[in-house]
Amino acid sequence: MINLWAYLGISFILFICGIMVMIARKNIIALLLGVELILNAAALNFAAYTKFSNGNLDGHIMSLFIIIIAAAESAVGLGIVIRFFQLRESIHIDDASTLQN
Amino acid sequence: MNNSTVVSYFSQSNEFIHVHAWLSKALGFDATSLMAFVIFAVIALIIVGAMATIGGLGTYAERKISADLQARMGPNRVGPFGLLQFLADGVKMIMKEDIITTNADKFTFNLAPVLCMVGVFATLAVVPYSSGFILADLNVGIFYLVGMASLVGVGVFLGGYASNSKWSMLGGMRGASQIISYEIPATISIIAIVLLAGGLSMKTLVGAQGGLPHEWFLFHNPFAFMAFFVYFIAGLAETNRAPFDLPEAESELVSGYHTEYSGMKFGLFALAEYIEIFVVCGVAVALFLGGYKVPFDLGSGAMLVEKLGLDSMLSQNIGQLLELGAFVSKTLVLYYVVIWVRWTLPRLRVDQLMTLCWKYLTPIALFNLIGCAVWMYAFNGKSIFTLIFSAAASGHGGH
Amino acid sequence: MFSNTLFLLSAVLTVAGALMVVYTKNLMHACIYLLASFFGIAGLYACLGADFLAATQLVVYAGGVIILMLFAIMLTGGTGNKVNRYGLEKIPAMGNKKTYFTAGFTAIVSALILVKITMSAMSGNPAVANLTNxxxxxxxxxxxxxxxxxxxxxxxxxxxxxxxxxxxxxxxxxxxxx
The missing domain is CATH 1.10.287 (Helix Hairpins)
Known part of the structure; x- marks a missing residue:
């Protein structure tokens, strides 16, 4: 009953949800939530392929690095959001439309 | 299922085999997983009940010990020596009106105490009470415990946010920043011990130590000795205990993140705090103070069979009880130290708190980690007492 | 049987959490649903026999990322500014019907394209489970x-x-x- 397709389906739903959040929302923190969902979908895929196609653990290593990247990305991203809010009093993505000041 | 849980311990007994054969015959299929499920459910219920009692008795002990330190009497009306005071308090909390403030975010407000409870109770699954009495000996045990314990931070933070009150919000933000900051020295100290034992599972960590104090990781080398204190201080801060009880500092924030909570929701926060202290002390015991190990290999029961000629299952049970007693008594001694510290030391300021974490504890913990690694490399994993004994023996032999 | 139950619970938690992240209009609630989704994913890793990944997921996401997100929300909340610097009315920060329609349409189209592209590569490859955990x-x-x-x-x-x-x-x- 539980085969590769079940995991791929879940990861697919996660990916679509992430894409929808990123397109529909205009809040920068909400966009970061969407990015986390997409990264998790990718990591889940790697782990699922490791289990169902070959036994070596390179897929797990990839998932681990994806988690590391996600943590670093969210730390820096949220730092930028907080700084942006200090400058502009807003976290609306449309307010981030100039390169200087 | 690997051979390391409470089910595998019970499955050695004759009764298990009889019941298993009878059930398989009656139901018409192999009843192993059904019985495993039932045993897990019963043991989990027992552990949750026992831990809730220990949490309740923790409040009683806190009041009694503080009274003792301040030359008062403490609760002494309900039951013998006031022992049943916590039951009376629990009944009072359940009977109280459950107030949700008007502008509170109801979903989050109701979720926050539950998250605290879930985080704490989920960690109980990997706490090694004795060599047979451990719910799940995951091979990532200590790592899982660190992850689950961090759920408490989310609960504290959400509790502060959802109350829609300035005091709660300040308390919640302080609590969350404190918990995620002090997780770093605590985790690095744990990693130093993982390095010494060579595994993440709780059984590996405890099994690498011995029953007598000189075999404990606490006295394995000077760095592990320091790591214990770093872990203990960070654990105090993670459980929001004094001198780090900034999130619920009565003199500045009325009662911190649970100002607006009443009734059993407040009770859940308090219970989660007291059980988390038990878990932190239990982990400190398991990692540094020899865990459930009893001296002279009494825990396995082999000695009882040999010397007294007892039945092997019975002597194993006696060994398990001895191990349980060793673990619980060491943990309760640390629990006493925690309460003692709370009623002795004054509270830190917020900036002092962060300075202590980032400028002192984290560098010391990193230094301990590197020191442990160098020690393992230089002395081939031998403890300092082994080195001293062997040096003494060889010096003696030289004459 | 144990692993099937665990898989079903985790899958439901993951998918429901992700869908609720899309659905809810409250950023704080979205974070909590994201936490539920991450816990479900940790359960899925456990089903896949990736014990270290499951624990890492718990430590990094529950302990780190979610608290960071909550902090960012707390430190940036509270502006009722409805217009941007050119005086034009902004789209609400958590989206409206139009943006959701666009997002749903894009999602469906990209889903179909992804399935179409990857199907040929996947269908010829019978996946054999490596059942030892x-x-x-x-x-x-x-x-x-x-x-x-x-x-x-x-x-x-x-x-x-x-x-x-x-x-x-x-x-x-x-x-x-x-």
Whole structure:
């Protein structure tokens, strides 16, 4: 009953949800939530392929690095959001439309 | 299922085999997983009940010990020596009106105490009470415990946010920043011990130590000795205990993140705090103070069979009880130290708190980690007492 | 039977959490649903026999990322500014019907394209489950310290850079007098 397709389906739903959040929302923190969902979908895929196609653990290593990247990305991203809010009093993505000041 | 849980311990007994054969015959299929499920459910219920009692008795002990330190009497009306005071308090909390403030975010407000409870109770699954009495000996045990314990931070933070009150919000933000900051020295100290034992599972960590104090990781080398204190201080801060009880500092924030909570929701926060202290002390015991190990290999029961000629299952049970007693008594001694510290030391300021974490504890913990690694490399994993004994023996032999 | 139940529970938690992240209009609630989804994913990793990944997921996401997100929400909330700097009315920060329609349409189209592209590569490859659930911690550690040592070191440098960068970016600066 539980085969590769079940995991791929879940990861697919996660990916679509992430894409929808990123397109529909205009809040920068909400966009970061969407990015986390997409990264998790990718990591889940790697782990699922490791289990169902070959036994070596390179897929797990990839998932681990994806988690590391996600943590670093969210730390820096949220730092930028907080700084942006200090400058502009807003976290609306449309307010981030100039390169200087 | 690997051979390391409470089910595998019970499955050695004759009764298990009889019941298993009878059930398989009656139901018409192999009843192993059904019985495993039932045993897990019963043991989990027992552990949750026992831990809730220990949490309740923790409040009683806190009041009694503080009274003792301040030359008062403490609760002494309900039951013998006031022992049943916590039951009376629990009944009072359940009977109280459950107030949700008007502008509170109801979903989050109701979720926050539950998250605290879930985080704490989920960690109980990997706490090694004795060599047979451990719910799940995951091979990532200590790592899982660190992850689950961090759920408490989310609960504290959400509790502060959802109350829609300035005091709660300040308390919640302080609590969350404190918990995620002090997780770093605590985790690095744990990693130093993982390095010494060579595994993440709780059984590996405890099994690498011995029953007598000189075999404990606490006295394995000077760095592990320091790591214990770093872990203990960070654990105090993670459980929001004094001198780090900034999130619920009565003199500045009325009662911190649970100002607006009443009734059993407040009770859940308090219970989660007291059980988390038990878990932190239990982990400190398991990692540094020899865990459930009893001296002279009494825990396995082999000695009882040999010397007294007892039945092997019975002597194993006696060994398990001895191990349980060793673990619980060491943990309760640390629990006493925690309460003692709370009623002795004054509270830190917020900036002092962060300075202590980032400028002192984290560098010391990193230094301990590197020191442990160098020690393992230089002395081939031998403890300092082994080195001293062997040096003494060889010096003696030289004459 | 145990693993099937665990899989079903985790799958329901993951999918429901992700859908609720899309559905809810409250950013704080979205974070909590995201936490539920991450817990479900940790359960899925456990089903896949990836015990170390499951624990890492718990530690990094529940303990780190979600609390960071909650902090960011707390530190940035509270502006009722409905127009942007050119005086035009903004789209609400959590989206309206139009943006959701666009997003749903894009999602469906990209889903169809993805399925169409990847189907040929997948259908010819019968997946055989590797059913043994061995502990992976030791093997992972060995691989990380031998085959993937360069990636490991680079990721440690990346994390150090992220730590310093986040501290520098979000540190309160001295007021520039203007």
């Amino acid at each position: 061995e502990p992976t911690v030791e093997r992972l550690g060995t691989i990380l310290a031998t085959d993937h040592i360069l990636a490991f070191e680079i990721s440690s440098v990346l994390l150090l850079g992220a730590l310093v960068g986040a501290a520098v970016i979000s540190r309160p600066r001295k007021e520039i007098h203007d």
